[in-house]
Amino acid sequence: MYFETKEFLKHISIDSVVFGFHENQLKVLLLRMKKTNEWALPGGFVKKQETLEKAASRVLKERTGLNDIFLKQFSVFSDPNRSRKNPAAKELSDPGSNSSFAWFSNRFISVGYYALVNFSQVEPTPDFFSDRCEWQSIDEIDRLIIDHNQIINKALETLRLQLNYQPIGYNLLPPKFTMPQLQKLYETLLGKTLDRRNFQRKILSYKILNKLDERKTGGAHKAPYLYEFNLENYQKALQNGLYGGW
Amino acid sequence: MYFETKEFLKHISIDSVVFGFHENQLKVLLLRMKKTNEWALPGGFVKKQETLEKAASRVLKERTGLNDIFLKQFSVFSDPNRSRKNPAAKELSDPGSNSSFAWFSNRFISVGYYALVNFSQVEPTPDFFSDRCEWQSIDEIDRLIIDHNQIINKALETLRLQLNYQPIGYNLLPPKFTMPQLQKLYETLLGKTLDRRNFQRKILSYKILNKLDERKTGGAHKAPYLYEFNLENYQKALQNGLYGGW
DNA sequence: TCAAAAGTGTTTGGTTTACACCCATGA
């Protein structure tokens, strides 16, 4: 795939923070840039007749192989010097480069999206500018290009605030999951441990889960039950947030 | 003030939903367009070396006379046909118009900001394209140009969700206010009535208000006490949200 | 057979809800 700058809107880009949950850890999908070996978020540009959502979803289809990804816009990053904040970006836009790379020397206002995916369904695929595409644990992420660390932080913050209003469990977990898995997800996102018994009682009280007859086989210790989301009830419950207030 | 298109980024605009609270009603600041007499949100364009925040704040300084307005980005509106959704916008971008108006025929991706201001401090001022600038009650707003009704709805929705995380009372009310006033604000934003006594107990339990010795004079009936926000405690309390959770 | 994980239930204390009485003020 070649990169034709003329079909895109100048000055506007999108960057996506793709979250996955695997082995009780929150992961983010990252790309390693060919020229500098520095890591970056999957991103792209917006075609002249395309919404931002379509652009984000088109790019992520290429990076993950998935259609119909859960995507939410969360913030816009518009510092006029954002691309100059990092030496790697400077090098990327080095005028000595070929014209595809020169495109990066424009000022870009980037719209941030976060995506929630089922980790095991993703096939990480590099793009034109990168040679690797991999999951990294959220707390092991190194320095990224430009302001991408900041973008991830903002995405995480948003995710935490929206935990009670977005179908986060549904999109990050496999269709069938155990109560301890769901609890670990909540604990990871909230950054604190929760009481097993109180968690179970609370989450069940929302009536958003169907308890299945199956249990998770294979693991050591007592086999936990499997659950699935009751999508209809989940959606309804999220409209008012998962718990009260005024 | 003339409108020089060259100094602005193409394809990017900002639109602001300026909220005020007056006589127990939530108000929004609107402009009436010269050519079509249709109403629109205050908005503008982004200079080539300016952040979006700066652009929004510059425009609002012109429309309200206020510096240091509380501003939050809440969403981006990027439908490629958004400006064609409404006959008024078509007319605005009529090629027969002068060059300033022709600028509008570009595709614009608009970043939405909401602003919270102290109603009585605002001096509504029209811009180059409008002849009137006025407050309108949120539930009396007519059809606006382009997708501006949608932008307001999204702003309101965001405001409601952020009520417990943003200093909304502080920015919408005058420095000194009564408990009933604060309650009306909450009731308006939440769209439901609250018990007077329970509201007071709850809000006081947060320790975010200083009770003053003064009472509000002049009104009929028993004179209510005045309060002011204890900014330090308010900010701290908002960091965790105004009430619990997990 | 034991350590670790998972299923289930109870007690306690705090918060929220619902509701009542008295006071001040202008009409």
Place this chain on the structure above:
DNA sequence: TCATGGGTGTAAACCAAACACTTTTGA
């Protein structure tokens, strides 16, 4: 003097937090 709005208090219902015992499983 009365209607209206505002200040303050209390009992009951509910919910959340803390905590213990039993079961299952592979090592």
